[in-house]
Amino acid sequence: MSLRNRHLVFVILLLLSSACSRSTQPAGESPVQMEFSVVEALLDPAVQLEHPAFSIRPPKDWAELDSSRVGPLGGILSAQLDSSFLLCPERVFLNPATGSALFLSSWSTDSSRSWKQVEAQQRARLDELAAGRSIKHDSFVLADQACLQSLIQDSALVNFKLLLACGVQLDYLVPRTVYESQVELIESSLGSVNVPHNPSQN
Numbered sequence: 001m002s003l004r005n006r007h008l009v010f011v012i013l014l015l016l017s018s019a020c021s022r023s024t025q026p027a028g029e030s031p032v033q034m035e036f037s038v039v040e041a042l043l044d045p046a047v048q049l050e051h052p053a054f055s056i057r058p059p060k061d062w063a064e065l066d067s068s069r070v071g072p073l074g075g076i077l078s079a080q081l082d083s084s085f086l087l088c089p090e091r092v093f094l095n096p097a098t099g100s101a102l103f104l105s106s107w108s109t110d111s112s113r114s115w116k117q118v119e120a121q122q123r124a125r126l127d128e129l130a131a132g133r134s135i136k137h138d139s140f141v142l143a144d145q146a147c148l149q150s151l152i153q154d155s156a157l158v159n160f161k162l163l164l165a166c167g168v169q170l171d172y173l174v175p176r177t178v179y180e181s182q183v184e185l186i187e188s189s190l191g192s193v194n195v196p197h198n199p200s201q202n
Contacts, residue, residue, distance in 0.1 A: 034140040034147070036191030043188050049090055049106065052167040057192035058102050059185035062093035085109050085121065087169060098178045102189070103171040107163070115165045119148045122163050126150055143193040160186060166195045 043057040047064070058064070070092050091104040109118055123137055133154045140147055146165040153159070158179045160172040172189075174182045 032140050034142050036187045038191035039184060039188045042185045043192060046192065046194075047091055047104070049104070049168070052106060053196045054164075054166060054168050055192075055194045055196070056104065056170070057189055058093040059095070059100075059182070059189050061097070062095045062100065062102055065092040065094060085118075085125070098175065098182065100172070100174045100178065100182055103169075103173070105169045105171070106167055107169050108167060115146050118165075119146070119163070122148055122150075126152075142190065143195045145195055162190075164193075164195075 042060050044060050044062065046055045046057045048055040070089050086108045087105050088107070089103055089105045091102075093102040093104075095101070109121075113121075119139065126135060126137075133152055135153070136151045138149045138151070140149065142162070142164065148163045150161040150163075151158070152161060153176070156176055158174045158176055160170070160174075162170040164170070170190075172186050174186070
């Protein structure tokens with residue numbers, strides 16, 4: 001396994017094992033509309049998904065991983081989840097200079113579940129995986145989509161995990177040593193999120 005592949009697997013395992021010690025926002029609070037400032041110079045061109053319909057601009061110089069290397073990640077992700085929530089990696093972007101990564105994944109679950117049920121399940125799943133890390137949960141609306149953000153941190157890594165009701169999950173993973181220098185890039189990237197067709201939500 002090459003050094004880059006070992007780094008990628010390490011990041012994936014950190015992403016999957018990220019857990020929490022505390023939640024700051026009760027699940028029942030009404031979400032607010034969130035808007036992020038977009039700095040064009042900090043972003044690469046937009047990438048799109050067809051199913052679900054979704055587009056986002058990754059941070060500048062976060063190069064997209066070859067598609068042949070993204071597919072095999074599905075088995076790793078699925079092995080860590082129960083059958084009621086399926087997560088499939090669609091695109092992966094890496095910045096070798098900083099060790100930062102963006103995972104763009106699609107998710108699906110039982111069609112009878114409402115968004116509130118999915119959100120509650122995600123909070124509970126992360127809480128159950130507690131491993132000495134710190135987490136803050138926040139619910140808001142991003143690009144007209146209900147969104148659960150889980151900010152997971154430890155001494156080495158910061159993970160912004162955003163679950164959107166349209167069927168997309170975003171994971172920004174940044175080493176703590178370069179975190180401050182990457183915040184504006186991440187906020188600009190989030191500000192570029194676009195969901196062309198809003199699905200009906202319960």
